[in-house]
Amino acid sequence: MQQAEIAKLLAGADDPGLFSAAAALTRENFGDEVYLRGVVEFSNHCRNNCRYCGLRVANTAVHRYRLSVEDVIACAGLARELSIGTIVIQSGDDFHYTRDDIARIVVEAKARADVAVTLSLGDRADDELLFWREHGADRYLLKVETFDEALYAQSRPGLTLADRLARLETLRRAGYEVGSGVITDLPGMTPEILANDLVRLAELDLDMVAVGPFVPHPATPYGDAPAGSILTAFRAMAVLRLLSPLANIPSTSALNALRDGAREQGLTLGANVVMPSLTPETVSPDYAIYPGKNAFRADARSRVEAAREAIRRVGKIPSTAVGGSKRRRHV
Template identity: 80%
Template sequence: MRPSEIAQLLAGADDAGLFSAADALTRENFGTEIYLRGVIEFSNHCVNNCRYCGLRRANRDVHRYRLSVDEIVSCTALARELSLGTVVVQSGDDYTYTREDIGRVVTGAKEQADVAVTLSLGDRPEADFLYWREIGADRYLLKIETFDEALYAKSRPGLALADRLDRVEALRKAGYEVGSGIITDLPGMTPDILASDLARLSALDLDMIAVGPFVPSPGTPYGDAPAGSVLTAFRAMAVLRLLNPLANIPSTSALNALRDGAREQGLTVGANVIMPSLTPETVGGDYAIYPGKNALRADAASRLAAVRAAIRRVGRTPSTAVGGSKRRRHG
């Protein structure tokens, strides 16, 4: 699919046909199963100053926290108790945690819960990637946000797109299942940029692809920018499904931050994954990359029950499977 064709679909040329085709392709490859990944957001400290993110270093209004290694491992054990096959260990770019600290989390998760472990820790040295993979980490999620060099540089001051892409390739070479993603309607993004982003993201041939709408966050330079369109995000998700039939595609919490019920609706337009938070409720609300990120203030079991009920409301089946990459099995 050429960028010009993608642009037409993003503009609403055939929403009914687009969404129907994406849904049919998702059912063909995944049935009605929705994979659940329990996210443990263990630190909201970040050395970066991304203009769109509430956790940016310069935001003094954030109540910062860090979980200990033992606390993180306890959360991974909870994942197995709640019948989740995967945990996502996530933080801002926080180098207080050493390579060995994260290694203890990986081995602890494997010993206590026997779950697939996805890491989402931002930019780390290639040696760290290799070490974690060798001791059992299964997946790594590293968002791109946009492939437009000028927009990337503006949105992520001091950082370069080429470096990010090099890290994605390093993760692939290390043997991870690799995930990445973009933000739709990021301030400064044009329809042509988004169409190109979707094509370039698909060309990376990733195991997981995420796309979520921009949600303005107080305390950031983009805090007064207009929120992204849920419909545009749905169109982007559907296009990604058509371009990546076997990829795992999550329906993100950013959708619900903009419109209640949008996350489960995303499961009908190409998504096959939901990532509920397992972060302790005492700190979960502080992981505010955008308002509403962890809006449901309840214990993890209650949050997960609500997610499973929402999945069933749209005719899907919450899965307990690890949900590994189908792309690899067919490659």
């Protein structure tokens, strides 16, 4: 699929055909199963100052928290009890936790339950990434947000796209299943940039690809920018499915932040993954990357069951499987 054709689809040239093709391709490769990934958001400290993110270091209004290593392991242990095949250990770029802290979390989480462990810790050093892989980490999630160099530099001050892409390559070489993603309607994004972003993301040939709409946070420089279009995000998700037939694609919580029920609708348009939070309810509202993130105030069990109910509402089947990369099996 050429970039010009993608741009037309993103503009709404053939929504029925696009959505139908994405749904059919998802069913062909994944059946009606939807994988669950339980996310443990263990720290909302971040050293970066991304202009779109509520956790940015300059936002002094955030109530900051850090879970102890023992608490993270306890949260991860819920995966077995709740029949979840994958846990995602996620934080801001917080170097308070050492290489050995994270390794201990990985080792003990896998010892407690038969789960895959995904790390989402930002720009950690190459030697740390390799160390965690050696200690059993299965996957790593590192969003790009956009492949446009100027927009990337504008949105993530002091950081470069080249460094991000190099780190993705390090992860691939280390043997991780690798995931990344982009934000639709990021301030300054044009339809041409988004079309190119989708092509570039698919060309990386990753195990997981994601797309979610921009949700403005009032305590950021982008706080007054308009929210992204849910329809554009749906179109981008469907295009990604056509470009990456075997990749795992989540229906993101950002969709529900803009419209209740949008996340489950995404499961009918190309997505096959949902990621409920296992973060303790005492701190989960503080992991406020954007307003509406973790808005469902309940314990982890209730959040997971709500996710399963949403999956069933659209005629899908909540899976208990680890949900490993199908792309790798076809290499």
